[in-house]
Amino acid sequence: MEAEAALREQAQGCGELGSPLYAALLERLADDLAAGGPTARVLRGHEHDPGPSALALRLLGSVHRLVLERRAGALAAYWPSVGGTWDDADGTAAVLDLLAREPDLVAEWLDRPPQTNEVGRAAALVGALRHLPVAARLPVRLVELGSSGGLNLLADRLPLPEGAWRGPTPAPWPGLRLVDPVGCDPHPVDVRTTQGRLTLTAYVWADQTDRLERLRHALDLAQRHPVDVRRSSARELLAEVEPREGAVTVVWHSVVWQYLDEAERRDVTARIDDLAARASASAPVAHVAMEPRRRHPDAPREMLVTLRCWPGDGAEQVLGVAAPHGVPVVWERESPSP
Numbered sequence: 301m302e303a304e305a306a307l308r309e310q311a312q313g314c315g316e317l318g319s320p321l322y323a324a325l326l327e328r329l330a331d332d333l334a335a336g337g338p339t340a341r342v343l344r345g346h347e348h349d350p351g352p353s354a355l356a357l358r359l360l361g362s363v364h365r366l367v368l369e370r371r372a373g374a375l376a377a378y379w380p381s382v383g384g385t386w387d388d389a390d391g392t393a394a395v396l397d398l399l400a401r402e403p404d405l406v407a408e409w410l411d412r413p414p415q416t417n418e419v420g421r422a423a424a425l426v427g428a429l430r431h432l433p434v435a436a437r438l439p440v441r442l443v444e445l446g447s448s449g450g451l452n453l454l455a456d457r458l459p460l461p462e463g464a465w466r467g468p469t470p471a472p473w474p475g476l477r478l479v480d481p482v483g484c485d486p487h488p489v490d491v492r493t494t495q496g497r498l499t500l501t502a503y504v505w506a507d508q509t510d511r512l513e514r515l516r517h518a519l520d521l522a523q524r525h526p527v528d529v530r531r532s533s534a535r536e537l538l539a540e541v542e543p544r545e546g547a548v549t550v551v552w553h554s555v556v557w558q559y560l561d562e563a564e565r566r567d568v569t570a571r572i573d574d575l576a577a578r579a580s581a582s583a584p585v586a587h588v589a590m591e592p593r594r595r596h597p598d599a600p601r602e603m604l605v606t607l608r609c610w611p612g613d614g615a616e617q618v619l620g621v622a623a624p625h626g627v628p629v630v631w632e633r634e635s636p637s638p
């Protein structure tokens with residue numbers, strides 16, 4: 301996709317997903333690119349990057365990281381993530397000034413894919429766990445595929461954001477406890493390092509302060525409660541998993557399926573079926589997902605929260621629909637009451 305179109309398309313997406321700052325700024329940067337300004341210099345060589353490579357988010361992630369590192373001069377005054385106040389005209393001028401002064405520094409992060417770990421998605425996971433059959437309410441052995449920094453492995457410790465759930469509230473599970481949660485990612489982000497924390501923070505949109513606050517809280521929590529994220533693919537991690545006596549094994553993933561190739565999707569599905577076939581009342585197995593899907597071929601894509609569990613028929617239940625960054629989740633069915 302042409303870079304200018306990519307910036308404008310992302311501007312629209314950011315507007316729809318609640319980031320007026322990025323929506324306005326990306327439109328201005330697209331204008332500047334078209335006029336051959338500093339944006340054109342920074343994006344040289346990326347004019348034809350493929351659409352899914354999210355050029356606009358790589359660019360703004362790079363700018364945001366310089367602000368967070370206090371290397372962006374006057375721009376900090378306009379960046380809400382560090383206490384500034386956005387102003388369309390002056391803020392854009394400050395970004396363009398940064399691009400003009402430090403084109404190589406900004407371009408440094410254009411060659412890496414945006415990496416995020418959306419802590420809000422834990423609200424979908426926790427709500428889905430509360431939909432497990434009462435008989436399966438055992439300690440939860442959580443197995444996460446595509447964990448990024450692994451912050452959602454702390455789901456039982458993360459506070460539920462205000463207004464996180466709409467529709468029928470899932471019945472409480474007071475003793476909910478994760479045991480030995482484990483995750484995997486071919487490109488894990490190490491949240492014990494400054495660089496890892498900077499990466500995850502920089503790709504959050506700078507005016508989405510709720511999202512940033514959730515992330516920062518989870519990053520702090522992860523310093524005290526280290527997460528176990530293996531450098532491996534979903535297929536490799538699942539191959540090591542077995543149903544466990546006295547625990548419910550929950551395989552979970554959010555916004556990961558699109559990254560698996562056909563062969564890996566088939567293997568992961570087959571492995572979950574295999575675990576399901578060996579599930580028992582004392583070692584149940586469940587599959588929870590939050591993935592963009594269509595309910596039927598003509599339906600729009602929605603972030604469906606789904607659950608299957610075994611022993612039982614393992615029929616998939618659509619529990620609700622989440623916002624792309626996790627919250628709010630609109631639940632569609634009652635959960636079983638203990």
Ligand SMILES: C[S@@+](CC[C@H](N)C(=O)[O-])C[C@H]1O[C@@H](n2cnc3c(N)ncnc32)[C@H](O)[C@@H]1O
Nearest residue numbers: 417418446447448485487533534554555556559
């Ligand atoms: C959009 S992120 C979602 C991260 C996390 N699940 C969340 O919701 O915040 C997708 C993640 O999938 C990972 N990924 C890509 N290929 C994968 C694979 N074959 N197996 C497991 N994870 C993979 C990426 O590295 C990336 O961290």
